[in-house]
Amino acid sequence: MKLFKQIAISLILTISIFSGVLYISCIKDACKGITCLNGGACSSGMCNCKSGIGGMNCQTIYRNLYGYTYHGLVNATGNLDSLHMVDSSISNNALVFTAGTDTADYNAMQLAWNDNAGNLIVNMPITLKNNSSAGSDFTVTTINSDTFTYSGSGSVSTVSASLNLTRRHPHGASTVVFALNNFSRQ
Numbered sequence: 001m002k003l004f005k006q007i008a009i010s011l012i013l014t015i016s017i018f019s020g021v022l023y024i025s026c027i028k029d030a031c032k033g034i035t036c037l038n039g040g041a042c043s044s045g046m047c048n049c050k051s052g053i054g055g056m057n058c059q060t061i062y063r064n065l066y067g068y069t070y071h072g073l074v075n076a077t078g079n080l081d082s083l084h085m086v087d088s089s090i091s092n093n094a095l096v097f098t099a100g101t102d103t104a105d106y107n108a109m110q111l112a113w114n115d116n117a118g119n120l121i122v123n124m125p126i127t128l129k130n131n132s133s134a135g136s137d138f139t140v141t142t143i144n145s146d147t148f149t150y151s152g153s154g155s156v157s158t159v160s161a162s163l164n165l166t167r168r169h170p171h172g173a174s175t176v177v178f179a180l181n182n183f184s185r186q
Contacts, residue, residue, distance in 0.1 A: 124143050
């Protein structure tokens, strides 16, 4: 009887172990065969992308969609001083978006504003947000350039760009708001 109990327990234990191994080997890996690009990670069969990246496999780096030159008209309003005059309607200016290669921050870009003669007015870092293939919003990282402080925000898509940029003199002598709206990609 004692031998029968030992055989029965061994048999039950063997069947339990075999069933457990069989069950575990039958569970499918939902991420098997899925490749997430640009630092994305698979979870439950879907890619979770880093900020600034999209697509089923994290294949779209949004800033790369906007790395172009856009041309348009600038309107300036505000308190102008006699030393820093600005035309209130400036034509054929360029906004030049540069994507960059920073893989730690896919939302980082550079934005240069050039006048109608191609002269650089200001070069500024921007940060994309609310990214999609249809377009992104961005903010200008506040910078100091040529004794002025620049700050602002805008939007960019594959066909157009807009920017509202505030330029302040450090001593409060002048504050100008530049509206660079409806710029078209060239």
